[in-house]
């Protein structure tokens with residue numbers, strides 16, 4: 152391994168399906184040991200990018216190097232060193248939990264005995280050890296997801312690609328997945344993940360790119376991005392009125408930005424409590440007031456004018 | 462090669478759960494066949510066909526036609542399902558396998574199944590005295606080739622259509638007529654010339670003629686190597702089409 156060189160490096164990366172451009176010239180570089188995220192709404196091009204990195208989707212234009220290799224030439228060699236958790240699980244429901252891992256291990260040329268040992272170890276890691284002999288079909292969504300993650304680790308990969316690892320899971324199942332991914336990260340495994348949950352991005356990613364309509368609109372650590380593209384605090388005001396829009400003018404000048412959503416108005420300010428006082432001074436009486444810290448959601452709203460999850 | 466075998470191994474692990482039922486079927490079916498055709502239909506066809514009893518005539522035909530049916534079942538719903546439902550192939554494509562390995566591993570499994578259903582058929586036919594020659598053992602490689610010739614293009618078809626209603630069409634308009642008219646139950650020569658050539662075009666007729674020559678210990682109606690070459694052509698063309706379909710669907 153070449154120390155210091157990025158594990159994944161893309162310049163001007165493009166993916167087209169016919170005349171439709173799903174990924175529109177993105178640049179990125181992922182370093183060893185880092186947890187790197189793609190944050191973006193539906194259709195942003197996250198999965199298309201992940202599939203190119205996973206060497207199952209040819210690059211339309213631009214440069215892509217993974218582990219220093221060219222996916223067009225060395226696809227299988229690169230895939231041998233990656234772990235992939237796709238957006239939708241593709242486990243075999245007819246096989247047992249353990250068989251799903253041991254048969255998959257064979258695709259990497261792992262000897263049967265080693266495969267069995269690793270499967271047992273990984274099932275313990277994702278807390279499915281007791282289900283090793285049961286079929287996959289009746290497992291819950293969260294268990295299947297954890298099994299898919301275990302399968303992605305069977306070849307001791309240098310980079311793990313996780314496409315929306317927790318979408319569709321209930322909060323408890325989600326936290327369990329986060330906690331396991333966090334442990335992987337601590338072990339020094341490089342993680343690349345996509346999500347449209349800002350809390351997931353904030354919890355797991357050292358660095359992330361915000362993607363929208365095939366382009367990268369911002370890049371940095373979650374903290375950086377918030378500092379650069381938002382204010383320290385946000386005041387959420389709900390008015391009992393048909394349109395929140397009419398309050399934008401009345402709130403002008405409080406803080407650095409006013410943003411009207413269908414059901415509330417957001418004030419971007421440095422001092423929330425002071426801003427609330429000013430609102431009352433202007434004789435406005437919102438039905439509810441909430442002061443909170445800025446999040447990636449606000450960054451996304453600022454950059455694209457839209458909310459992440461609709 | 463090892464990659465292809467790893468995929469074959471995966472299919473075998475799945476088969477381990479269902480083999481008991483399928484083995485039972487592959488003994489029961491030929492047994493019913495022998496009774497039905499030997500004792501039942503055979504009794505009405507007093508003179509037999511071409512100098513042999515009707516049972517002896519029909520057994521090699523049914524052997525080939527059973528193999529074709531098993532092959533078609535194994536290469537339709539399972540292939541469509543691996544693309545459209547459980548997306549098994551996509552999981553395999555994320556591992557260091559190539560399209561040819563994923564296709565090849567599944568195909569080897571299908572050939573294995575085909576031979577596995579032919580062997581008990583042959584055994585039971587022998588017990589009923591329908592096998593006249595040691596050449597009958599040659600039916601095993603023959604049905605493997607026949608299965609290849611049928612499996613490869615069928616996989617290409619199943620990898621192209623997006624809904625299983627197209628698979629039912631295949632059985633109605635390809636498998637059923639082929640089983641009836643490709644020389645399984647009666648000589649192709651008793652049909653009008655036009656239909657005869659349709660029968661000659663099917664892979665099944667070539668398999669039937671080879672199997673019949675083998676179990677009866679006589680020369681085939683057509684050149685033996687000609688049959689093999691024709692089946693190999695179907696296999697090669699089907700493989701080429703199927704490999705292209707796998708490549709474009711898994712790596713697009």
Ligand SMILES: Nc1ncnc2c1ncn2[C@@H]1O[C@H](COP(=O)(O)OP(=O)(O)OP(=O)(O)O)[C@@H](O)[C@H]1O
Nearest residue numbers: 168171173191192193194195196197198199200347
């Ligand atoms: N095989 C394909 N053929 C045609 N269009 C495609 C194909 N795959 C993706 N697209 C389109 O490309 C765009 C980006 O899709 P992609 O799956 O990369 O988005 P995403 O960010 O992963 O979205 P989601 O959050 O819904 O998973 C979408 O508009 C999608 O319809």
Ligand SMILES: [Mg+2]
Nearest residue numbers: 197198199238
């Ligand atoms: Mg996606």
